[in-house]
Amino acid sequence: xxxxxxxxxxxxxxxxxxxxxxxxxxxxxPCSLDKKNIILIDDVLYTGRTIRAAxxxxxxxxxxxxxxxxxxxxxxxxxxxxxxxxxIGRTIDSIEEEKVxxxxxxxxxxxxxxxxxxK
Numbered sequence: 378x379x380x381x382x383x384x385x386x387x388x389x390x391x392x393x394x395x396x397x398x399x400x401x402x403x404x405x406x407p408c409s410l411d412k413k414n415i416i417l418i419d420d421v422l423y424t425g426r427t428i429r430a431a432x433x434x435x436x437x438x439x440x441x442x443x444x445x446x447x448x449x450x451x452x453x454x455x456x457x458x459x460x461x462x463x464x465i466g467r468t469i470d471s472i473e474e475e476k477v478x479x480x481x482x483x484x485x486x487x488x489x490x491x492x493x494x495x496k
Contacts, residue, residue, distance in 0.1 A: 381406040385430035410439030416464075420479040422448040425460035449479050450490055 384402040386392070417431055428446060435441065447464035452471055467490070471477060476493045 379407045383431060383434045385427060385434050388430040388433040390426055390430070404434070406438050410435060410441045412442045413439070415441045415444045416447055417444055418447045420448070421450045421452060421477050422446070422460070422462055422465075423452045423455055423477070425456050425458040428460045429458050450477055452477060 382403070382405045384404045386401050415435065417428065417435070419428060419431070422428065432444065435444065445464065446460070446462040448462040449466040451462055451465045451468045453468055454470055455473055469477070469490075469492070471492055474495050476495055478491045478493060480487075480489050480491065482488055
């Protein structure tokens with residue numbers, strides 16, 4: 378079992394808007410993705426645009442046999458692209474003006490999901 382991390386910055390559909398404000402992270406993929414079964418994990422599934430960018434990024438590293446999506450929180454009401462998670466921690470209904478933040482701490486008793494109203 379291998380795990381890796383990907384930076385989706387260069388595959389975002391708003392890269393032309395972000396321009397030089399992009400924060401680049403390091404992509405770490407320890408092996409070829411050719412013919413591998415991949416589980417892509419994200420904290421919050423909202424519009425689906427981040428996952429679309431992640432899928433494009435993964436394809437730069439090979440051709441997986443299968444890709445499944447696991448999300449901790451599914452905000453199911455506001456999809457912009459047809460993406461659906463196979464594994465979901467919790468589904469919530471929230472209005473577009475709200476922001477959902479997942480906070481994971483080393484002490485699992487402090488893990489929480491916050492729904493914030495933007496001003």
